[in-house]
Amino acid sequence: MKTIITFAKTYFVQEEKIIKHIVSWLKQYSDISKTKGFVIGISGGIDSAVASVLGAKTGLPILCIEMPIHQSATQVERASNHVKWLENDYVNVSTMETNLTALFDSFIKLMPEIKTEETAERALINTRARIRMTTLYYFAQLNNYLVLGTGNKVEDFGIGFFTKYGDGGVDLSPIADLTKSEIFTLGKKLNIIEDIQVARPTDGLWNDDRTDEDQIGATYPELEWAMRYSENNNNITAREKEVLAIYKRLREVNSHKMKEIPVCSIPEKLR
Numbered sequence: 001m002k003t004i005i006t007f008a009k010t011y012f013v014q015e016e017k018i019i020k021h022i023v024s025w026l027k028q029y030s031d032i033s034k035t036k037g038f039v040i041g042i043s044g045g046i047d048s049a050v051a052s053v054l055g056a057k058t059g060l061p062i063l064c065i066e067m068p069i070h071q072s073a074t075q076v077e078r079a080s081n082h083v084k085w086l087e088n089d090y091v092n093v094s095t096m097e098t099n100l101t102a103l104f105d106s107f108i109k110l111m112p113e114i115k116t117e118e119t120a121e122r123a124l125i126n127t128r129a130r131i132r133m134t135t136l137y138y139f140a141q142l143n144n145y146l147v148l149g150t151g152n153k154v155e156d157f158g159i160g161f162f163t164k165y166g167d168g169g170v171d172l173s174p175i176a177d178l179t180k181s182e183i184f185t186l187g188k189k190l191n192i193i194e195d196i197q198v199a200r201p202t203d204g205l206w207n208d209d210r211t212d213e214d215q216i217g218a219t220y221p222e223l224e225w226a227m228r229y230s231e232n233n234n235n236i237t238a239r240e241k242e243v244l245a246i247y248k249r250l251r252e253v254n255s256h257k258m259k260e261i262p263v264c265s266i267p268e269k270l271r
Contacts, residue, residue, distance in 0.1 A: 005118060011251070012245030013192070014077075014214055015186055016189070019054065019186065019189065019190070022175070023054055023057045023058050023175050025174070026038070026054065026055060026058050026060075026148075026172070026174055027058045027059075027060065029172055030058070030060055030146060033146065033171075035145060035146050036060070036143060036144045036145060037060040037062055037092075037143065037144075037146075038058075038060065038061070038062045038063070038137050038145050038146050038147075038148045039062070039063040039064075039069055039130070039143070039145045039147055039148070040052050040055060040062065040063070040064055040065070040136070040147070040150065041065055041066075041067055041135075041136055041150070041167075042064045042065065042066050042079045042082060042083055042095075043075065043150070043203075043204050044074075044075040044078030044079035044082065044196065044199070045196065045201060045202065045204070046180075046183055046184055046187050046196055046197065046199070046201065047150040047151070047152055047175060047180075047183060047201075047261070048079075048150040049187060049192045049196050050175060050183050050186050050190060050192065051092065051148055051149070051150045052064050052086060052093075053086065053190045053192070054146070054174050054175070054190075055148050055174070056086060056089075056090040056093050057090075058092075059095070060091055061092050062090075062092060063094050063095070063096070063139060063145065064083050064087075064093060064094070064095045064096075065098055065136065065139065066080065066083065066095070066096070066097040066098070067098050067099075067100050067132045068097070068099050068100065068101065069099075069100045069101050069128045069132075070101055070206075070207050071204060072200075072208070072209055075202070075204050077195075078193075078195050078196050078199060079234040082192070082193055082196060083095040085193055095153040097178070098135055099231045100128075100131055100132065100135065103131060104128060104129045105108065106180050107131070108124065112154065117120050125205045125206060126164075126189045126205075128166075129166025129167050129203075129205060130163065130166045130169075132166065133165065133166050133167065134166070137169075137231075138170070146171040146172055147169075147170045147172075148170065148172065148173075148174060149167070149171075149175075149176060150167065150170075150175070151167065151168065151170075151175070151176050151185055152175055152176065152178055152179060152180050153176060153177055153178055153179050153224075153227075154179060154220060154223045154224055154227060156168075156173065156258070157258060158197065158223060158247065158251065159216070159223060159250035159251050159254060160250065160253075160254025160255065161212070161216065161254070162257065163205075164256075164257045166202075168257060179220070179224045180221075180224065181221055181224060183224065184197065191223075199219060200212075202212065205214075216246065218242075218243045218246045222243045225243065226243050226246075226247035227247065229244060
């Protein structure tokens with residue numbers, strides 16, 4: 001697959017100012033909400049790594065939780081190495097691993113058998129994300145913490161590449177106005193461990209090593225290009241047309257995730 005844009009491009013040169021801005025915003029939000037700190041799920045990917053470091057830089061308590069569910073060994077190792085590095089560098093960081101595999105398997109046993117295998121698999125994949133969300137909110141409520149989101153701009157506002165009430169269920173999103181490329185740039189500035197910086201993005205919800213690109217059919221740089229695109233289709237390549245079609249299709253299919261919950265308004269004459 002030909003990539004239109006690569007991660008090598010630097011999208012902004014004021015990384016330090018961006019970092020300070022986000023850290024200040026997090027501290028202010030915590031103060032206004034009268035909460036004591038943050039909790040975040042660590043996946044072994046660049047988004048959760050960068051978001052967790054930004055949370056740590058506030059100086060407020062932050063609990064970083066690994067929540068493997070039939071996770072690949074490489075993903076578990078990356079997540080473990082990150083939290084060890086983070087805990088070593090920041091005194092306000094605490095970490096824990098809550099293996100949710102047994103809970104997930106118990107859930108499957110309670111559910112009726114579904115004949116349509118593909119539909120059942122998709123439902124169970126999203127269930128993994130929702131179990132993790134429930135776990136994060138359990139610890140958030142115990143400690144009066146806020147749940148930090150790890151979604152980026154393309155996922156949250158472009159193609160809706162997240163699980164509704166799963167990884168999309170958070171209290172605040174520190175990196176959702178940054179593209180994946182910008183987050184990689186910040187990751188380098190924040191000295192995120194090399195294994196995470198070079199890892200191909202994946203949501204980690206499957207029993208294999210499939211990447212986000214495998215699922216979507218386009219790379220994040222390509223999707224970022226599509227999200228910015230506003231010109232005439234006649235002047236673009238065949239691959240660019242293909243990427244635009246992928247972007248538009250996913251945006252339409254997932255639009256319900258990116259909108260407020262529909263509320264049925266009751267006419268006054270019926271009250």
